[in-house]
Amino acid sequence: MEARDTIGAFGQRGPARPVPSLEAPSPRYGEKLIKLSLALCALLSVVTTTAIVISLLVPTIEFFGEVGITDFLFGTNWAPTFEPASFGVLPIVVGTFSTALWGMMFAIPIGLASAVWLSEYASPRQRKLIKPVLEVLAGIPTVAIGIFALIFLSPQIEKVFPFMVNVPPFSAGIAGLAIGLMIVPIIASISDDAMRAVPGGLREAAYGLGSTKMKVATRVVFPAAISGIVASLVLAGSRAVGETMIVLLVAGASPNLTLDPGSSVLTMTAFIGQTATGDISTGSITYDTIFAVGTLLFIITLILNMFAIRMVRKYREVYE
Amino acid sequence: MASGTPGTERNRLATAGARAATVTSLERQPRGDIWMGNIFFAILLFALTIALVGLAAIILQAAINGAPAFGWNLITNGPSTLNPEEAGFRPAIIGTIYLILGVIVLVVPLGIGAAVYLEEYADGTRWWNRTVELNVQNLAGVPSIIYGILGLAFIVRGPLDLGFILVAGSLTLALLVLPTVILASREAIRAVPPSIREGSLALGATEWQTIRRQVLPASIPGIVTGVILAISRAIGETAPLLLVGAATFVTFNPTFTGDNGYSALPVLIFNYATRPQDEFRVLASAGVILMLIVLLLMNSFAVWLRNRYEQQW
Numbered sequence: 001m002e003a004r005d006t007i008g009a010f011g012q013r014g015p016a017r018p019v020p021s022l023e024a025p026s027p028r029y030g031e032k033l034i035k036l037s038l039a040l041c042a043l044l045s046v047v048t049t050t051a052i053v054i055s056l057l058v059p060t061i062e063f064f065g066e067v068g069i070t071d072f073l074f075g076t077n078w079a080p081t082f083e084p085a086s087f088g089v090l091p092i093v094v095g096t097f098s099t100a101l102w103g104m105m106f107a108i109p110i111g112l113a114s115a116v117w118l119s120e121y122a123s124p125r126q127r128k129l130i131k132p133v134l135e136v137l138a139g140i141p142t143v144a145i146g147i148f149a150l151i152f153l154s155p156q157i158e159k160v161f162p163f164m165v166n167v168p169p170f171s172a173g174i175a176g177l178a179i180g181l182m183i184v185p186i187i188a189s190i191s192d193d194a195m196r197a198v199p200g201g202l203r204e205a206a207y208g209l210g211s212t213k214m215k216v217a218t219r220v221v222f223p224a225a226i227s228g229i230v231a232s233l234v235l236a237g238s239r240a241v242g243e244t245m246i247v248l249l250v251a252g253a254s255p256n257l258t259l260d261p262g263s264s265v266l267t268m269t270a271f272i273g274q275t276a277t278g279d280i281s282t283g284s285i286t287y288d289t290i291f292a293v294g295t296l297l298f299i300i301t302l303i304l305n306m307f308a309i310r311m312v313r314k315y316r317e318v319y320e
Numbered sequence: 321m322a323s324g325t326p327g328t329e330r331n332r333l334a335t336a337g338a339r340a341a342t343v344t345s346l347e348r349q350p351r352g353d354i355w356m357g358n359i360f361f362a363i364l365l366f367a368l369t370i371a372l373v374g375l376a377a378i379i380l381q382a383a384i385n386g387a388p389a390f391g392w393n394l395i396t397n398g399p400s401t402l403n404p405e406e407a408g409f410r411p412a413i414i415g416t417i418y419l420i421l422g423v424i425v426l427v428v429p430l431g432i433g434a435a436v437y438l439e440e441y442a443d444g445t446r447w448w449n450r451t452v453e454l455n456v457q458n459l460a461g462v463p464s465i466i467y468g469i470l471g472l473a474f475i476v477r478g479p480l481d482l483g484f485i486l487v488a489g490s491l492t493l494a495l496l497v498l499p500t501v502i503l504a505s506r507e508a509i510r511a512v513p514p515s516i517r518e519g520s521l522a523l524g525a526t527e528w529q530t531i532r533r534q535v536l537p538a539s540i541p542g543i544v545t546g547v548i549l550a551i552s553r554a555i556g557e558t559a560p561l562l563l564v565g566a567a568t569f570v571t572f573n574p575t576f577t578g579d580n581g582y583s584a585l586p587v588l589i590f591n592y593a594t595r596p597q598d599e600f601r602v603l604a605s606a607g608v609i610l611m612l613i614v615l616l617l618m619n620s621f622a623v624w625l626r627n628r629y630e631q632q633w
Contacts, residue, residue: 034528038434039437041430041431041437042434044434045459045499048459048470049455051470051474052467052469052470055473113363113366121364128627136619136623137375139616140612141557142558143593144556144612146593147593147604148382150593181374184371184374214353214356217360242462243463244463244464244465272465273468276563277562282477297463297466298466301462304461305458305462308461309457
């Protein structure tokens with residue numbers, strides 16, 4: 001009885017006082033305005049990409065009006081500023097891959113070994129000390145690494161291995177070494193993150209079956225983290241291909257179609273950096289050439305980056 | 321049951337035997353495995369040492385090489401082709417400071433704004449939001465020289481047509497580091513647990529009030545770390561500036577919009593390094609040291625900030 005009375009009392013009080021609405025009391029235009037302006041900030045990134053694509057494509061199309069696309073892609077003679085000019089891009093593409101390749105040959109073992117140590121062997125204290133130091137290495141400007149290679153590495157290596165430096169002080173191999181130094185932290189840091197994302201249960205199960213620490217690291221953790229590791233390598237490769245200052249300083253400027261580490265090469269980035277510094281007039285063939293090479297470089301790095309982003313997503317999906 | 325019966329005695333002996341056998345086989349690792357493990361560990365340490373020695377060598381080499389030229393001259397004097405002993409970096413240092421001021425003004429509101437939108441407002445299932453996300457990730461990987469091309473074609477010439485002025489350099493660098501700021505800020509905002517937002521919303525705060533009073537204050541350390549790292553990248557970035565008109569031998573102090581040219585520290589360092597005379601190389605090394613001191617201080621501060629304020633919810 002009593003209980004029902006209480007309910008009744010509430011029931012009676014209800015209509016007397018209007019139920020407060022849960023709707024917002026005002027349309028809150030301010031909130032909407034804020035959301036809109038924040039969305040515009042985010043949209044700026046799309047605008048940037050569009051601007052990059054347009055600014056690359058328009059002169060590139062003009063360029064291909066004058067130079068055949070197959071002459072450009074498969075020609076083996078790069079002499080855009082000579083008379084008669086020749087626009088075969090292969091030598092500078094091969095030059096780019098030569099420096100990137102030597103860089104990766106140095107950075108992959110060093111970077112991956114550092115990552116395995118950081119994730120599987122280091123104590124939390126060692127990790128907390130070493131990882132920031134590696135991150136500092138990632139923060140050194142590439143012009144500083146380039147100067148280090150030009151002033152120190154090149155003369156020193158020439159003394160010991162003269163075949164590494166055919167045209168002192170320029171050499172694709174030494175540029176590669178410097179690039180390798182630059183990308184080691186990228187490989188180490190991202191691979192370490194990927195390996196640490198592997199659940200501890202997998203390690204414990206392997207230990208339980210009698211595996212040694214090395215076997216756990218190489219046969220269990222490494223394969224389990226492979227997509228993240230591949231992503232780190234691809235990202236590092238993309239950085240190596242896009243690096244400008246090191247190759248501008250140490251790789252020389254001769255468009256040689258060779259993978260020989262001792263020879264001087266011209267890379268795509270070095271060509272752009274070297275040619276665009278002069279005050280070249282808009283619309284000239286030299287000006288358009290910069291953009292054609294830029295387009296090619298953009299496409300190569302875009303493919304590498306898209307691939308790496310997909311791989312990173314994959315390992316996040318599996319373990320998080 | 322009773323421990324005198326022959327059956328249990330046999331069981332006990334069998335268990336003890338099996339246990340002893342298992343223990344001995346577990347106690348000893350095969351010799352080969354121990355060796356392999358040690359060699360593997362040595363290889364790992366060796367590789368790590370090479371990476372760290374490389375880092376130390378870059379800094380030491382610049383310090384040793386640049387020591388003769390290191391002094392107040394570096395900061396107070398302008399560049400000179402005639403007497404490199406007297407030359408310095410003053411206009412370039414001022415140019416870099418102006419460039420970075422411009423980058424900060426542009427990048428902080430735009431980067432944090434974009435990050436807040438993507439984390440707090442954007443519905444991740446909509447295609448346009450996913451496009452923006454993918455776009456930001458891709459932009460972070462575009463080579464810096466491509467941004468130089470963008471700056472040359474879009475900002476210096478083309479639609480904006482600013483000419484080779486300092487602001488054009490600032491804009492180019494800002495676009496270059498914007499993705500880094502967005503990604504770091506998103507990471508920091510994502511680390512704030514949803515319960516904080518829900519609590520705030522349940523108390524009647526609007527979305528923006530929740531973001532401004534709860535989410536942003538909690539994520540400030542992460543955002544500041546990201547901004548510092550981005551700024552330090554912008555300081556050392558050389559390639560795009562070569563394309564948007566950072567000249568090398570500017571002997572007067574630059575202004576934001578003056579069209580007499582401007583210079584930047586890394587560009588002048590690069591120019592000195594490419595000259596054949598030894599004096600200029602010494603000068604370049606001294607410049608590198610100057611730049612590294614600033615960058616290492618900034619980066620260490622950023623790492624310290626991250627470790628100090630890393631919040632466990």
